[in-house]
Amino acid sequence: MTSPMPGAPKKVRPASGRTGVAQVLLRVLLTRLASVAFVLFGAATLAFAGLKLLPGDPVATLLGPQTTASPAVREQIRDEYGFDDPVYAQYIGYLDDLVHLRFGESYQLQRPVADLIADQFAPTAQLAFSAALLSVVVAVVVAVLTAGRRGVGRSAANTVELFAVSTPSFWLGIVLLTVFSFRMRVLPVAGADGFESLVLPTVTLAVPITAVLTQVLRESMESALDEPFALTARARGLSRLGVQVRHVLRHAAIPLATLSGWLTGTLLGGTVLVETVFARPGVGALTLDAVTSRDMPVVMGVVLLAALCFAVISQLVDALYLVIDPRLRKG
Amino acid sequence: MRALRNRHTRRGRAVAAALAAAFLAASCAADEGGGTAEEGPTGSPVRGGAAAVAVHQEPSCFDIHVSPQDITGSIQRNVFDSLVSEDAQGNFHPWLATSWEVSTDLKTFTFKLRTDVKFTDGTAFDAAAVKANFDHIVAKTTKSQYAAGLLGGAAYAGTEVVDPATVRIAFSKPFAPFLQAASTAYLGFYSPKTLAADADKLCTGGPHLVGTGPFKFTAYTKGQDLVLENNPAYDWAPQTAKHQGPAYLGKLTYRFLKEDAVRVGALTSGQVDAAVSVPPVNIKTVEGAGIRILRRDFAGASYGLYFNTTRAPFDDERVRKAIQRGIDIGTNVEAVYFGQYKRAWSPIGPATPSYAASLDNSWPYDPALAGKLLDEAGWSGRDGDGYRTKDGKRLTVTWPASPSSNREQRDVLSQAIQADLKKVGVEVQRPALDVGTYTTNAYKGIYDVLDVSWARFEPDVLRLYFHSSNLPSVSGQNAAWLTNPEIDKWTDDAAATLDKATRDKLYAQTQAWVVEHAVAVPVYSATALLGVAKHIQGVEYDPNAWPLFYDAWTTRS
Numbered sequence: 001m002t003s004p005m006p007g008a009p010k011k012v013r014p015a016s017g018r019t020g021v022a023q024v025l026l027r028v029l030l031t032r033l034a035s036v037a038f039v040l041f042g043a044a045t046l047a048f049a050g051l052k053l054l055p056g057d058p059v060a061t062l063l064g065p066q067t068t069a070s071p072a073v074r075e076q077i078r079d080e081y082g083f084d085d086p087v088y089a090q091y092i093g094y095l096d097d098l099v100h101l102r103f104g105e106s107y108q109l110q111r112p113v114a115d116l117i118a119d120q121f122a123p124t125a126q127l128a129f130s131a132a133l134l135s136v137v138v139a140v141v142v143a144v145l146t147a148g149r150r151g152v153g154r155s156a157a158n159t160v161e162l163f164a165v166s167t168p169s170f171w172l173g174i175v176l177l178t179v180f181s182f183r184m185r186v187l188p189v190a191g192a193d194g195f196e197s198l199v200l201p202t203v204t205l206a207v208p209i210t211a212v213l214t215q216v217l218r219e220s221m222e223s224a225l226d227e228p229f230a231l232t233a234r235a236r237g238l239s240r241l242g243v244q245v246r247h248v249l250r251h252a253a254i255p256l257a258t259l260s261g262w263l264t265g266t267l268l269g270g271t272v273l274v275e276t277v278f279a280r281p282g283v284g285a286l287t288l289d290a291v292t293s294r295d296m297p298v299v300m301g302v303v304l305l306a307a308l309c310f311a312v313i314s315q316l317v318d319a320l321y322l323v324i325d326p327r328l329r330k331g
Numbered sequence: 332m333r334a335l336r337n338r339h340t341r342r343g344r345a346v347a348a349a350l351a352a353a354f355l356a357a358s359c360a361a362d363e364g365g366g367t368a369e370e371g372p373t374g375s376p377v378r379g380g381a382a383a384v385a386v387h388q389e390p391s392c393f394d395i396h397v398s399p400q401d402i403t404g405s406i407q408r409n410v411f412d413s414l415v416s417e418d419a420q421g422n423f424h425p426w427l428a429t430s431w432e433v434s435t436d437l438k439t440f441t442f443k444l445r446t447d448v449k450f451t452d453g454t455a456f457d458a459a460a461v462k463a464n465f466d467h468i469v470a471k472t473t474k475s476q477y478a479a480g481l482l483g484g485a486a487y488a489g490t491e492v493v494d495p496a497t498v499r500i501a502f503s504k505p506f507a508p509f510l511q512a513a514s515t516a517y518l519g520f521y522s523p524k525t526l527a528a529d530a531d532k533l534c535t536g537g538p539h540l541v542g543t544g545p546f547k548f549t550a551y552t553k554g555q556d557l558v559l560e561n562n563p564a565y566d567w568a569p570q571t572a573k574h575q576g577p578a579y580l581g582k583l584t585y586r587f588l589k590e591d592a593v594r595v596g597a598l599t600s601g602q603v604d605a606a607v608s609v610p611p612v613n614i615k616t617v618e619g620a621g622i623r624i625l626r627r628d629f630a631g632a633s634y635g636l637y638f639n640t641t642r643a644p645f646d647d648e649r650v651r652k653a654i655q656r657g658i659d660i661g662t663n664v665e666a667v668y669f670g671q672y673k674r675a676w677s678p679i680g681p682a683t684p685s686y687a688a689s690l691d692n693s694w695p696y697d698p699a700l701a702g703k704l705l706d707e708a709g710w711s712g713r714d715g716d717g718y719r720t721k722d723g724k725r726l727t728v729t730w731p732a733s734p735s736s737n738r739e740q741r742d743v744l745s746q747a748i749q750a751d752l753k754k755v756g757v758e759v760q761r762p763a764l765d766v767g768t769y770t771t772n773a774y775k776g777i778y779d780v781l782d783v784s785w786a787r788f789e790p791d792v793l794r795l796y797f798h799s800s801n802l803p804s805v806s807g808q809n810a811a812w813l814t815n816p817e818i819d820k821w822t823d824d825a826a827a828t829l830d831k832a833t834r835d836k837l838y839a840q841t842q843a844w845v846v847e848h849a850v851a852v853p854v855y856s857a858t859a860l861l862g863v864a865k866h867i868q869g870v871e872y873d874p875n876a877w878p879l880f881y882d883a884w885t886t887r888s
Contacts, residue, residue: 055767060774060806063399063476070484073474074806108391110534119553174592182596189597190588191555279588281554293391294766 032318036311043307044098044300048091051296058083058294062107081107098304104297108289113301117283121305123192124282127274128267130198131205135263136256138206139213143252144244147221157214164211169270173204173277190279201278205270209263216259220252227251253324260317261310268306376574380885381582382867384878385594385606389554389587393536395517396468399477401786404516405877406585409559409578411519411542414442414461415510416569417788417874421684421831423510426569427456427520427543437505437827438488440513444496448567450522452541458498462490463523465500467530481512505827511789515875519544543567545578545881559583572881573871579884598622598862604885605867607878609860611671611740617862625861626671627872628682631787632796633675633856634741636730636748636780637810640850644726645779649708651849654728655694657701657755663747664855667740671860675853677842678796682856682876685790685825685838690846701755710756719756727758730780733769739857741782748854773810774803781810784857788874790838794822797845811850818844 058081059074078084082093097104103113146154180187180200191197224230225248233243271284283302290298322329390403395411398404414428428442448456468478469487479487488501500509512518521533522541529539536551545568546559565577586603588594595613598606599620609617614624638645638654645651664674673681676690705711705719705726712720719726732742749759759780764772772778785792785808794801799814801807818841825837845851859876866887871879 055765055771057767057771057774060770070479071805072471073476073479076471076474110392110394110397116553123554174590177593177596181602182600185600185602189593189600189602190586192552275554277590277593279555279586279590279593281552285554289389289391292766 032315036308036315039311040304040307043303044095045091047300047303048094051294051299052087052090054294058296062294094300103301103304106290106295106298108293108295109298113297116286116298117301117305120281120283120286123280124271124275124284126192126198127201127205127271127280127282130202131209131270132263132267134202134206135210135213138210139217139256140249142210142214143217143221144241144249147218147244147248148225161211161214164207165215167207169204169208169273170277172207173200173274176200176204177277192280192282197278197280201274201280204277205267205274209266209270213256213259213263217252217256220255221248224248224251250324254321257317257320257324260313264309264313268309376579376869376882376884377886378577378579378884379581380579380887381584382580382604382880382883382885383556383584383586383602384880385586385588385597385603387589387591387594387608389589390536392534393540393548393551394473394533395519396464396473396478396521397475397534398517401875401877405875406557407519407540407542408516408544408873408877409546409583409880410540410544410548411516411521412448412544412567412569413515413519414444414513416571417511417514418571419682419874421511421788421874423514424570426514427567431510433510433829437507437829438503439499439501440509441493441497441499444498445567446496448543449564450520450524450541450543451547451562451564452522452524454522454524454541456520456543457495458492459495460520460523461498462492463526464520465490465518467521467526468518472530478517481508481515481517483509483512507827507829508789508791510829511791546583555587557585557587559585568881572879573869574882578881579869580880583880595862598864601864604864605870605878606862607859609862611668611860614669614671614860622862622864625859625863625870625872625878627859627861627876628673628680629786629857629859629876630680630683630874631789632678632783632785632792633680633853634739634782634784635675635678635851635853636782637796637851638849639776639779639781639810639812641776641812642779644708644710644728647708648848649704650710650726653701653704653708653755654752654757655846655849655852656697656704657757658748658751658852658854659696659698660852660854661696663744663751667744667747668855672739672855672857675856676846678845678851678853679790679792679838679842680856683788683790683792685835687839687842689839690842694846698751698755705756713756716758717753717756718758725758726756727760728779729760729762730782731769731772731778732761732763733766744854745782774806776803776812782854783808783810786857786875790834791822791826793838793841793845794826797841797850798822813850815844 059077062077063074082090085093105112106116109116142157146157177189177200181189187200188197221244230243230248233247234240238246271282272288273284274280275282275284276288283305286298287302289295290302386402386406388400388402390398390400390406392398392400393403393407395403395407412427414426415423415431416426417423427448428444431440431442433440444456444458444461450456454460465482467473468475468482473479483502483506486502486504486506488503491499491501493499502509519542525539525541533540536548536557538548538550540548545562545565547562549560550558559582561578561581563577566575568575586597588597588606591610591613594606595609595617597603598609599617599622609624618624638651640646640651661674664672676693677687679686681688709721710719710726712723714720714725730745732745745761749761752759773781785795795808797809797811797813797818799809799819801809802812803810821837821841825834828834846853859872861870861878863870866885867883868886869882869884871882873879
């Protein structure tokens, strides 16, 4: 099976002949689908176990402290959600629902979980994608400019990266808001209406990611620069920048791709904080509310979504290795 | 502060010039606000315009018949009207009902209704609409968490349509609180069409939530904002309002800004026109930015510490009294809330009807008395850390902390309380619990102290907090586990009469008894702190200390 965090690149056995290609491809595809399904099953089971192990009466938590709900209403809620059934029965019922793509209804919001997540997914995807894009672009530019160099630029970059990695997103978000929104008034404080409202959240989410990516990329570029092929390329008259961009960068992209699992996790976790600070709608904000109010169906739905993201991305990255590094294709 | 702001604004323009055109547009739009902010208030109301209000919470359910949330009630107050309205003194006035009769046994309430009221979908408001709504509240499928209780719970016997303009509500036992309940937004009225077509989608919020109110529910973006638009046909404001006819504002937007710093920043930078729940620590800054703070004391149960009177050491009244007098409440509340919140003297706040003002200053800070009482109770020994002991056991009390109940800087306040009690030799432990364990322990009485508050414009909270039928073991709010026949009788009798003098007397007795026997330590009574930009006029408060925008107007078009 494939772990959610993609490990070292895998080697695919070459097909022996033309007729075998389709078969092999099919087998590969099926294996991969099975591993995605297994990851989802594991995540669903762990989420279920975790929620069942939490102490407290779910009905009391659901209703909150200030309610005058009658015992009859409490009993009705208990019945409706099957809180009194044996745990194994609840688990089987839950898996059955999942297989049939029934994700249940939020306790707190009284809406189908699938609808809720579908509604909130677009702003989160927009934010996560723009932050990932910004991080990768900035990381590549900075790494190319600073790899293998000594001097002021390099140490400045190092210092900034160190700060960026250790800056809490929450604090950074408030600082950016204070400067650009409250004082300069060039960007809106919150919401998800168009480009301006995306700028600060994207920067907040991207800063720590960019720092890590830059450091990893630079380190692997530097080890690639020490390889004989880099020297050969230079000896053939290619400029330093040319070597970096055309040869070394490709070489150094493998560890970067390997980090994509970490990247996915950081982006998903980061959106929780960023969406809260910037009052943006999205899955992150939905998750925070669901966890604090123990809205179990929503928590389960978000866990599955996260697992699906991990599984799909790790499969894509496995495929990406083959594109980046032709040696893996030859076996 | 103003000089500082201007400097930053200029720099802002310089930076903006260097940025993309899209940014520039945004910056200009924001800067226009700064110019007019210096103009003073104008006298007469202006029609039209829009206002944006930042609120600190987002309703999880918009259905007034289901949700117990204040934020739901306060937003939906704009969309839904009630039978009667209540003024700040606790008197009732006509609203959708022109008059009413209460039977002498307090079991039937007959309302004469206005005949000119229309829902925003054109349906007429009549007795059948009242019945449809009250039937919806008590329907099992509604799973009401609050409104059904306001409607008498098990005592509700039914609603009868006498004629289109007369409706009679009956209870199986005397139910005096009904008029107050009928004045709340939770017993407001949906269009019968809404109840027929969209009963299962009310929680979600949206334009299908149709009422008779001065505003229409126009749009809702979860996690972001909610838009209300003027109802031009509105001509049935309650007598407690400052004007009649449609609301002045054309559009009212609620923006959900949960982070204090963000909400305050949005207000001072002019991105919203008003903000609720300005933190006391920010009041000076906000006022320095030329923004008015409108204050109103919350009624209901003040924030207080409730002793578990069923187990040691707080089964001993002397120990409870020692705690009550051993905390320098006045100084702590002043320091933590920068003088914005009032120190409490009674389990209910001074804005609550039937508040016992005679309790003011009746139990001041007295650490010497606290020490004396603890000595008398046998806690006379001292251990190495300076805490009191009895039979070699340290005087330690457990006060569970729930992460979700920490608002209004209560964690800071509790540290001050811990420090004060250490001085008189009491160790206060505050284990941090998750919500589930916290609730379970509370219902089982596994605690020495619990801190609670409940904002509600009704002294009946005394019954919810101290009556023996509301013990936590049956999911009630009686956190002191008090079972006292006298208190039961007083609070029952007060809830069963509409005579103000009798209620005042019974509730005063209850408040005095609770303080006298140190069942609870009232700590502070919170004040609503609403920040309002200069160009917004006419904002009022309702008795719950919720801001009302019906009478509000903006001088900026």
